[in-house]
Amino acid sequence: MNWLDIGAVDDIPLRGARIVKTKVGCVAVFRTAEAEIFAASNTCPHKGGPLAEGIVHGQKVTCPLHNWVFDLNTGEAQGADEGRIATYPVRIDDGRILLDATDLMAQRAA
DSSP, rough: OOEEEEEEEGOOTEEEEEEETTTTTTEEEEEEEOOOOOEEEOOOTTTTBBBGGEEETEEEEEEETTOOOOEETOBBBBOOOOOOOOOOOOOEETEEEEEEEEHHHSOOOO
16 A cells, blocks of 8 residues: 555545545545545536535435445445446545555556
């Protein structure tokens, strides 16, 4: 794994998100009410909604445009919606968020 320090856990509010810009697009980093950290694509596959602006609830995020709900563990759409977002491994080390950039570096921009 290729761990990249992307900031402090406290930089993200509870039930909020921040964006990390990469060469292959934006990654949204989410913090749940329980202070868990997840990283996923910032783009909803339905209409391209900015997921970092969505509502974080439990271990899910709801797209702000059309209310699609995604599981932050798997990236799978919940309910009747079909779709998936990319998810990326993260870990916390001494209050810092580390994102595994291996998959990001392996992807090619469209």
